């Protein structure tokens with residue numbers, strides 16, 4: 139608990155947060171990338187094609203006019219910031235080292251096991267179905283449960299709509315991602331991330347280079363810090379007012395038989411300002427079988443259960459192995 143960044147207010151970078159030289163972001167300023175597609179959900183012209191193009195090329199796109207009310211976005215951003223501003227004793231109630239908890243506050247990624255720590259705290263909780271999980275969410279700030287509850291429902295609806303468009307664009311049978319029996323989208327969780335100001339952003343990261351292991355991720359950000367890796371170059375994702383940053387996860391890369399890209403990304407820290415983001419992850423249930431859609435040609439990956447994938451993802455990440463490599467088939 140005493141390791142939470144949001145209660146420490148560090149004026150220097152402790153040794154255990156300094157990355158090895160080859161993973162440090164350094165001092166080079168990375169400009170905003172103006173080629174990451176900004177898609178307007180109200181403009182149906184070539185929308186499906188554009189989503190597929192963006193997801194193939196970058197694995198990332200931004201979404202505007204998505205139908206989630208601006209007021210709700212502002213309310214949840216505020217409540218997220220208020221949560222991290224609460225006194226330590228309020229946060230202590232939710233702090234836990236046990237990753238199986240439905241709702242928990244923790245710092246970095248796996249503080250006890252990792253060699254270097256990351257400059258972030260996260261409140262992570264399951265969301266779907268809402269009534270099963272909401273009772274475990276923070277009681278403070280008072281608006282947290284209702285605000286995040288409405289937000290998670292809206293973001294889930296939007297994510298499933300995007301998956302329908304992706305389904306159409308890939309030429310899969312309608313409802314491929316909604317088929318209740320194969321549980322591809324059964325799980326949703328939110329991560330509320332807080333990256334406090336860091337005295338030397340050149341030495342640290344808020345999150346290291348990683349790909350998301352789920353199906354589809356929607357991120358709400360008000361401030362810069364997110365960078366995407368493309369062709370060996372880091373590209374900075376510009377915060378656009380009230381937009382969502384959408385990215386393809388590993389499970390969707392596999393289902394699309396490698397057509398859509400689960401791009402690696404990272405978070406850099408800021409010297410002066412704290413950054414708070416809200417990420418919604420749509421994911422399969424643990425028992426769900428993940429495999430390339432049959433209509434997408436000879437499979438490039440073998441089938442596996444999502445539970446096995448999460449276990450191997452964690453091992454591979456610690457050993458710095460690309461997590462999809464072991465599932466590739468030799469053609």
Ligand SMILES: O=C(O)CCC(=O)C(=O)O
Nearest residue numbers: 329331350364405415417
């Ligand atoms: O906070 C961000 O900008 C990105 C968070 C992220 O990549 C994640 O939670 O997987």
Ligand SMILES: [Fe+2]
Nearest residue numbers: 348349350403
């Ligand atoms: Fe991520």
